[in-house]
Amino acid sequence: MTAIQDEIGEMRGAGYSVLRAHFTPHLIDACREACSPLFLAYLKRHGSRPNRGPYRHFLPMSFDPPCFAPQFFFDDTILRIVRGVMDDRVVADQWGCDLALPGSEYQAFHLDYRRPLFAEEPGLILPAHALIVSFALARVTRENGPLEVVPGSHRVPREEALRAVDAGGAPVQAVPLDIGDVLIRNPWVLHRGTPNTSGAPRPLVSIRYVRRWYTDDSREVDRLPRSVWQALTPAQQSLMRFPVGDR
Numbered sequence: 001m002t003a004i005q006d007e008i009g010e011m012r013g014a015g016y017s018v019l020r021a022h023f024t025p026h027l028i029d030a031c032r033e034a035c036s037p038l039f040l041a042y043l044k045r046h047g048s049r050p051n052r053g054p055y056r057h058f059l060p061m062s063f064d065p066p067c068f069a070p071q072f073f074f075d076d077t078i079l080r081i082v083r084g085v086m087d088d089r090v091v092a093d094q095w096g097c098d099l100a101l102p103g104s105e106y107q108a109f110h111l112d113y114r115r116p117l118f119a120e121e122p123g124l125i126l127p128a129h130a131l132i133v134s135f136a137l138a139r140v141t142r143e144n145g146p147l148e149v150v151p152g153s154h155r156v157p158r159e160e161a162l163r164a165v166d167a168g169g170a171p172v173q174a175v176p177l178d179i180g181d182v183l184i185r186n187p188w189v190l191h192r193g194t195p196n197t198s199g200a201p202r203p204l205v206s207i208r209y210v211r212r213w214y215t216d217d218s219r220e221v222d223r224l225p226r227s228v229w230q231a232l233t234p235a236q237q238s239l240m241r242f243p244v245g246d247r
């Protein structure tokens with residue numbers, strides 16, 4: 001089995017996988033330096049209205065380089081895994097950041113979807129039609145709130161998986177991340193944010209890839225500047241489902 005097939009196997013079984021030291025630190029450093037002032041400006045405007053629970057914000061990421069880098073979206077290994085789990089026609093449709101601020105607490109375990117694909121069969125277990133690819137702009141340790149996941153819970157009806165977690169009968173795994181590590185996860189894996197007891201925000205950036213037939217605009221996205229769009233190859237453009245701006 002190749003390494004890619006191993007990762008695809010992990011995604012099918014556990015529902016998540018971490019590629020260690022995958023992105024070069026200078027890409028992450030450049031992203032963090034450019035985004036930090038934008039995060040501060042966002043918090044100035046919206047800080048009193050957290051949208052993911054107390055002291056937690058999900059905000060759209062800028063597509064202005066170097067917040068945006070093509071390497072984040074078009075990485076060959078990541079795309080081979082994402083396409084291997086779903087199919088060759090996937091598109092990216094979300095680019096955002098979960099900012100867990102000091103003071104944030106445990107979230108309830110949850111899945112990341114608003115509506116089941118088939119409302120009449122909410123417990124139906126289906127192959128993945130979305131995957132979330134995340135990387136952190138600061139090391140994620142026990143102190144600043146790693147994501148916790150319940151491996152394999154995407155293969156169990158949600159109510160049953162939640163009952164098992166409540167009863168302490170399901171394994172819960174914290175996912176600390178170093179700079180450059182990439183977490184790929186099925187959003188149907190039960191997960192929660194954990195408390196940030198450090199003195200600094202914990203930014204976790206995410207790209208969502210979905211099967212081309214799936215649409216859902218539940219999360220705000222920024223416009224892709226026209227100049228950035230025009231610099232992409234046709235193959236890259238066909239992977240991007242984002243509004244393109246005028247400039």
Ligand SMILES: O=C(O)CCC(=O)C(=O)O
Nearest residue numbers: 052098100147192193194
């Ligand atoms: O930021 C985190 O650690 C988790 C956030 C999350 O899962 C959510 O808000 O849905």
